[in-house]
Amino acid sequence: MADKCILLDHGSGGLASQELISSLFVKHLDNPTLRGLEDSAVLERPAGRLAFTTDSYVVDPIFFPGGDIGMLAVHGTINDLAMRGAQPLCLSLGLILEEGMALDDLERIVVSIAACCRDSGVPVVTGDTKVVPRGKGDKIFINTSGIGVLADGIDISSKNAREGDVILLSGTMGDHGITIMTRRAGISMQGRLESDTRPLHRLVQRLLEGLPGGVRTLRDPTRGGVATTLNEIAANSGLGVELREEFLPVRPQVRAACELLGLEPLYLANEGKLLAVVSADQAETALRIMRETDEGAEAAIIGRMVGGKAGRVVITTPLGGMRMVTPLHGEPLPRIC
Amino acid sequence: MKYYDEYRDGASARALVAELRKVVTRPMRIMEVCGSHTMAIFRNGIRSILPDGLELISGPGCPVCVTSASHMDAFIAMADRPGVRVAIFGDLFRVPGSRGSLANASSRGAKVDIVYSPIDALDLAARHPQDLVVFLGVGFETTTPTIAATILAARNRNISNFAVFATQKTVPPALTVLLEDPELQLNGLLCPGHVSAIIGAGAYIPFAEKYHIACVVAGFETTDLLTSLIMLAQQIGAGEARVENAYARAVSWEGNTRAQQMVAEIFEPCDTQWRGLGLIPGSGLKIREKYRDFDAEVRLHVTLPPADEPKGCRCGDILKGISNPRQCPLFGNRCTPASPVGPCMVSSEGTCAAFHKYGLEV
Incomplete structure (x- = not known):
């Protein structure tokens, strides 16, 4: 043809x-x-x-x-x-x-x-x-x-997150978003930037089988990134979210590109990652299950659900300071997905 | 990542926080002049750990924020002209003038392109010979050298359908206005990193001497900022007023003389209007007569329309450090990043945007 x-x-x-x-x-x-x-x-x-x-x-x-x-x-x-x-x-x-x-x-x-x-x-x-x-x-x-x-009995929703639950991210942030942004800006970076697009249904089935009743919420942080998705989970569950900045997984080349373009990995789109909210007593099991899969090999525990701060996402920085993590606002973003 | 990790390390940052607590021995007011500093201070969580007595005031160092409503209206009118394609940095897209924004103009069919560099605007002109591509020059000393280089490139490449609407500003004249203001009792200036890379740390010596104010040129990483605040607090505590350079890996005392020469070749100082600060003599840059073919104001006979600032908006006082965003009646209700009233909310480096995005008390 x-x-x-x-x-x-x-x-x-x-x-x-x-x-x-x-x-x-x-x-x-x-x-x-x-x-x-x-x-x-x-x-x-x-x-x-x-x-x-x-x-x-x-x-x-x-x-x-x-x-x-x-x-x-x-x-x-x-x-x-x-x-x-x-x-x-x-x-x-x-x-x-x-x-x-x-x-x-x-x-x-x-x-x-x-x-x-x-x-x-x-x-x-x-x-x-x-x-x-x-x-x-x-x-x-x-x-x-x-x-x-x-399957019978499965109830996964952002509304189900409970106080004390632990938040896991199945891998590094921002790979898809930064790949598209640098392509569009005509910037070529040292170190390979690659979209993370991949299906997550097998990882989800492993989690559901391995943690019966323990998985409360699953969300894929696509447009708006991890920051925006966590704000949605906080709003829907009526709870707050506390994150630790040094726990957030980001590839060095993604971080370098973000520095160059003035972007934050927390706000970049992912196409092959999920956020899981699980009960605290099953968090380590969830992490182990994720890390045994290709999709979740770089999974990390990034924070937890807290009471008393309904709808707010707060992050502790490496120096021990704190700041809010707000959802993405209407920035003139290019077409990324 | 080299050159980043060593400046962000948690343990060294926490040690600096402890030291900062020790050296703040009296009340002191320090202005961070630069919008990138405002954002970095929030993002690192520095604001939440400041010792009692140390007050950080955000200054007018966001070029989009100090762009007057009158200039915004002229930009929008320019985008609406047939045969004109305007090229802008993304920050400008949603800034409200007195009648809508460039985003509104774009939605009704005006040609508005977001570029990452003025050189991209020149390439745009080469690709669209039927349009006059006008780059809207908004920025401080950091941005102007690349605009100057683009005008020289346009001349060398014989691209005649390219022009610049120059509204760039220079920081030192604005500092004079702030330091003359009796309402704003400052003890120290956290001097901008990128602007100083061009103008040099030496540019602040006259201010330190005339106004007896401590000046430290600061970088943007966690330990850069904390180290600079410690240096300022030590000077203020000792009653000193000197210029110190805490960002020597990027900033020299004389600055980037090659960039300075290129800017002087293309531009000359003029009086210009700052949002919040009013007309500041000699604080603007206009294109020299020799390069008038690249001056959009000359080619399109632009006149600046009179424009009202939005009612109730306190951006003016916020840019001067007299009010903080939470004292503005519009902040967080009528004025949000999704629907900004004033420019300090729309620019990603604006003080109101920083308070709204990162501020814990919101």
Whole structure:
């Protein structure tokens, strides 16, 4: 498909659309449910409650170190399901393409989506493609929705955090956000910066099995970073959060880039990390379980839930001083996911 | 990470905190002039461990904050002109003028580009030959050399659709105004690190002598700041008023003479309006006649419209250190980082933004 690009015809529903579907989507994403190409996918009804989520992806650039927009779209939606304790079952895939997008780029993204689906065991079972005229979009926008199933008794929510609970972060902060920001600013850094995009559902299942009843809250700190997500947990639980700055894991190259650009890792997006609030007596077990996995190898205990300071996140600095950690405010951030 | 970790080490910082407690032997008022210092002091938690008697006052050292409403209105009017594309640093995007912000202008179709360096604005001009790209020059001595270098680069590269709307300011004339103010009884100045890298630590000698005020040039890391506060407290305790340089790894006594020469080649001093401080003679920079082709004010015949400061906003007194943000009736309710009324809230280095973001009592 060298030198070829997306035409308005590819979204018309006619012959060109069908060709694109069979030569690209069915070829790479094939599975028995998708193969029928009917108007909707028909699924067997699983036992248990369902979790249902949707997210749209507009990241610029569409390819970046460590991933691409397709990977984000699969991982992001799987992770949103996992954060409620659900086992992801299947995804939908909606694409909005800009006329003139290189077909090679599209194929690269579809191949990447297919690889992520295989790796995570979560298939795309239904999809849609539209094309907008040149200048009305930006190469490609993706929407994925996902359905997951919750085992009996699972109740994971930011409301459930209790006083004295311990907060864990499954790895380093800011890798995705800083990778995109430095790409956009045209800055190349010594030391490799790479997005951390990855699915977290297996890590979540390990935690749920290993700590029956002990996991209160799971959240993935994407846009707005760890700072904003912790503020949401504090607000929803009616408790305060206390952090220790020296416990926060950050890669040296991410820290260096943050110094250069005047950014704080606490506010940078992550695409493959989770915050877990667990009961204090199970915190060490939670840390051990996380560190036994690839996803959580660099996990750390970063703080705890406290009473009396509802909705506030406070951090103790290395010198023993304190400051507030407020949520991200509407800064003119570039499109990072 | 080298050059960072040794200045942030918790144990050495805690030892310095203990020493600071020992040397503050009388009430003292110290102004941190620079907005980056204000933010660093909050971020490190230094404000929460200050000994009794040591009062830190945040000064006017945030260039966005001291940009007058009249200049903001002129920026927005410029962005609205057909055929003009303005390039700005991100901080300026949401600063309110008297009728909306550049963000509002952008949403109604004005071409507003956020850049990381003036050179990016020049590249933008090269890519958009049909537009006149105007870089909005807001900044202190730290920013001006790169703007000067960009104008020289524009001339060398023969890029004629590039101009600068110069509103940069210089710090020393503003210090004079502050130190002349009878309301603001200061004992010491924590002098800016980046500005001093350009103008040199020697620039504060006349202030130390004339106003008998202790001056210490400070860096931005935890131990830099604590060491500088200790040096100031020792001077004040001993009744001394000298200039000391605690940031010698970046700042020399004479400053960056090459940058100074480049700035003098392109710019000349002029009177300019500061938000909060009013008109300060000789505190602004305008583009010299020789480089008028790159002067947006000349090319687009800009006149500065009269503009009212927002009602009830105390940014003026806050910039002078006379009020602190919590004394402003708008702080935290009508004026927040999400919906700022005054410039001290919108700039990431503004005093109100620092109090709102990090202040424990909020």
